[in-house]
Each structure stands twice: as C-alpha cells, then as structure tokens.
Amino acid sequence: MHRSDGYYIELDDRAEKMLRTAEFLGCGHNGIVYLIPGKKVIKIFRERKVCEKEYNILKRTSKSKYFPKVYCHGTYYIVRDCVEGERLDKYIKNNGLNREISCNIIKLIKEFKKLNFSKLDIRCKDLYVKNDLSLMVIDPKNNYSRECTYPRHLMKGLNNLGVLDEFLEVVKTENNELYNEWNLRMRQYLSTGIK
Helix, strand or coil, X not given: CCCCCCCCCCCCHHHHHHHHCCEEEEXXXXXXXXXXXXXXXXXXXXXXXXXXXXXXXXXXXXXXXXXXXXXXXXXXXXXXXXXXXXXXXXXXXXXXXXXHHHXXXXXXXXXXXXXXXXXXXXXXXXEEECCCCCEEECCCCCCCCCCECCCHHHHHHHHHCCCHHHHHHHHHHHCHHHHHHHHHHHHHHHHHCCC
C-alpha cells in the first residue's frame, strides 16, 4: 500500500492456504497482489466494496480478450490470471510508442464501448503490453458507474510521456471521426481543464 498505516483483513481458509505459497508482487491504493501457483494472482483488497466492484467488472467482461480470467473470489479477494508484460507507461518510456500499440489502444477503447462501459477511459498504468504487443487491463475501475466518453486519463498519460500527438496521428488515419472527437476534447481539457 502507498499509505504506511497497517490494516487487518480476516480471510477465509481458501485464501489463507493460497497465501502460504504466494510471492509478493506489489501493492497499490486498493490492495496487495501476490503470485500463486498456476500463473495466477490473488489480489487482496483493503475495502469490501472495491473488491465487489472489480469482481463484477471482471465477471461482466469474462469473454473479452482484454481482461484476465477470474477463478474465484471472497469478500476481500479475487483470484485471477496473472497478466504478464510491461506496464504501458514503462513500455513507452523504454521503447517509445509504435503504430501497432496505438491501434491496439483504439481497439481497446472500442471494446469498452462494446462492453457498454459508461467510462471509456483507463490509466496507462492499468494497461499491460504483452510480448505480442497486445494489451491487457489489470485494474478495471468504475467502468459501469462513472461516465467518460473518451480516453481522457489515457491520453493525459500519453501527453505526459510526450507521445500524445503521435498517438492522435494514428487515430486520425484509423478513424477520422474518433480523431475529431478525441483531439478536440483533449485539447480543451489540456488548455482549460474542462472535462
């Protein structure tokens, strides 16, 4: 966790057993992630409500190639596939942004729309680039409860990495209608902070 205050969560026997052989992978604002046998992870959440929301998103997206498969869950944890690869922001810092990844980002946002997400957005750090340059979502948040009609946080991250214009050029060649909307809204957001 980013905060240094401790907390205690009582887990069921199944989760306790998994943790005996687990390897710590990392932590974030909402939980701690451990690698367990079978190329799976167990994510233990700080709050029951956040666990339930993420589990519901992962269940609703179970047929999408962009989301990890869920195996089981408890009140405060989810067991899902381990997502291999490199975080999108780190990948771009190390390798730059190429056309294939830009196209895969566009396809991902279109998939969000197909999944009836009301939030068509994600942060760079919640996307992983796999070896074949496909993308996987690791931390879906509020996709059905918040509204954002374009990938604002994602493009803000790309802007911070210095590759937004490069990304938007690919959007322009792939889908001019999306380009017109995303470019206009992002330029307004960057200049005024208006969403």
